[in-house]
Amino acid sequence: MFKLRKFYLYISQLIAADAVHQVFSGRNLTLALPAALSLFPAATPQQKGAAADLSYGTLRFYGEIDTYLKQLLEKPLTDERLHAVLLVAIYQLLHDKADAFTVVNQAVHAVSQLKRPMAKSWAKGLVNAILRNFLRQKDALNAQSQTNEVAIYSYPQWWINKLKTQYSEHWQNILAVGNQHPPMTLRVNTHKISAQDYLQLLARQEIEANHIGAQAVELKKPIGVDKIPGFTDGVASVQDYGAQLAAQLLDVQANMRVLDACCAPGGKTGHILELAEVQMTALDSDETRLQRVQSNLDRLNLKASLLVGDAASTDWYDGKPFDKILADVPCTASGIVRRHVDIKWLRRESDVASFVAQQAKILPNLWQMLAKGGQLLYVTCSVFDEENQRQIDQFLRNHTDASQLPLDAALNNPQANITHINGQLIPSNAHDGFFYALLQKN
Template sequence: MSMALAQKLAAETAAAVAAGQNLQDVLARIRAAHPDLSAQENGALQDIAYGSQRYLGSLKFMLGKLLNKPIDNQELESLLITALYQLHYTRNAPHAVVNEAVEAVGRIGRGQYRSFANAVLRRFLHERDKLASWCKADDVAKYNLPRWWLAYLQNHYPKHWHNIAAALQSHPPMTLRVNRRHGNAESYLAKLAAAGIEARALDDYAVTLAEAVPVGSLPGFSDGLVSVQDFGAQQAAYLLQPQNDERILDACAAPGGKTGHILEMADCGMTALDIDAGRLKRVADNLSRLGFQTASLAAADARDLASWYDGRQFDAVLADVPCTASGVVRRNPDIKWLRRPTDAAKTARQQEGLLDALWTTVKPGGRMLFATCSLFTEENSLQLQRFLARHADASCSDPQTLLPTPSQDGFFYALIRKRP
């Protein structure tokens, strides 16, 4: 495997995120431009790219301690950050990491940074323990969250902020939802055990793996026996409580995990809606794998009712609306560094029109599950308060905030009922 290539491409992702780009999008472009990457190179690229974002607070802190003045070359800084990640958080051979990083740095400009990079990385190896101990005294380095984000958690979750911050920098578990039409957690655990995959049950239909594996290794995955879905995300279908013969809308449906779960629970008339036709194909692929061919799929802006809505109201609507995704940063660690303090208020304004439009599609006596994967109250409880104030025919008795834990990501759910 070419460590040099994986390291170089990962540094490109770090520079792109620093410039404000989404990590998933950047990785997709890089892989499209390098179709010959081996499985090992792809795996190394993924690990370094995501790990460098997960621990960016501590990495930048330690790098800063090794410098006399800040680096003004983003390509150089990104190569050093990704090298420090490999040296501190992986088992890669230190001499190989340093050598490859120095070679890559040597190709910047006229090679004037080569000796500098070599000195910085070798000094890090000598002082690593001391630098790591200093991280504990700096909150950004300790929790790998921006200072404003930590202040927000401390203010809004004073009893839980420490646990939330710790959970947000941990590796996300690989959790599965067992298709209840084909079995349950107990029966699927037996299949996993037979395949040599260690796992444990979270409830009657959810299991979490001790270590992540390729989906192709999961028994019966291609036959729809099981899906990959976070345990917190699995709660949406349970709260919506789909019933046989109901008409149900899953708005903002991609990639289709919640759509499939609803259909596993009830023989209902399902409409899956998403503004992105490309992402809607993932919904179709997921439903096909699960064996559900009758759902109606539409690519449209949910707010533009004329483009997709035929006027027949739904018994239930899942409004899994766009948000800052602040509850799922374990899976998307670049979010921590891309978001700004004003972003939650901006997305909350976008949510309002969407929720109001979807509410008109709910029949009297029906229900709408307002859902986000955010921890920011502007997008959650405050949004709910404003919605209830605008709609006299709406009520909600038990909104729920699911905080990030070792078993689940962070979510907000509010089941809103329409007066008959």
């Protein structure tokens, strides 16, 4: 094992550097990592696994790593792939268990493999010098970085400032939780098996888990989807506990007309249908993503009427009001950064206003499709107030037939293990940072 790490670590470094480079060219990591892996078809499963860890880790701590690297460089590097190899190697030197000299030697070897018209000996010498300087000067560099919030928290400064303003008490905790590895939580299909019986099934397969709320079971250690008992038969699905609150809060009853307005990939659609036999319309503007909803429903053996359409338009609407609407609107996803570590670096501050504008079109449009006495659950996976309560306040000012219902009864239950402020989930070990507002039509 040691030999493998020692002699072939550079392959993982190269894959990770390619993925990181793609992210900084604007591609999200979910697409970038498979593309980077495809460049190395001979990589072993261990090398691929290590490459994924290095990609996620480097982006998770990019603010810190980049601050160190800037201090070590006399002038910015023009070669972006070389730069990416250095970022990955510094990540390893700061946060990985691999032996420091192996990391340096392998990174030097990695740059010699880059295909480009650059002087390889120059590149090797540079990487060697920078990484060895890093090791020598680590304490002094660390002391200097402690005055820089981007280095301390590994988020863009605008993001840190926004959370400081919006969460005087919780901002540091929100930033810290966003840098942790996410928990793996399952949703048990209690239509098929009780949560308690499912826990026993897990125990028999030596998978340690805790029942953290209604249908939610958190695994002590993440496992591959193929190892989840009953996954292919629709007995369990992977879904964050915070996301699982949507179906509970919507509280559907059999035969209701329900609209899931931004449904793909269908996590919440499946959950709602597991809880009651409703007439479900599942809408999404992205046809490709909608195919994933169909395959999820097929796995769960559930049915919905799937529509490609814009939730901000009535083009697809048959004119029959819905009893319940779930509006899981497009958002910055700032509440799920620990799962999508690239978001921190791909989002621009100006994106917040663009999402707010999209949400402000979708919400009133869906409202006219809601029956009198019906309820609409507005959801984001964001912790930014502009997309959340501020968006709802603006909507309520313009809609006198709407009232916001308190969520305390559902969320304050001590057994529910939820940290929230008026429907804003504060990301925790148990759940991501979702926002929920339940609106009733008077």
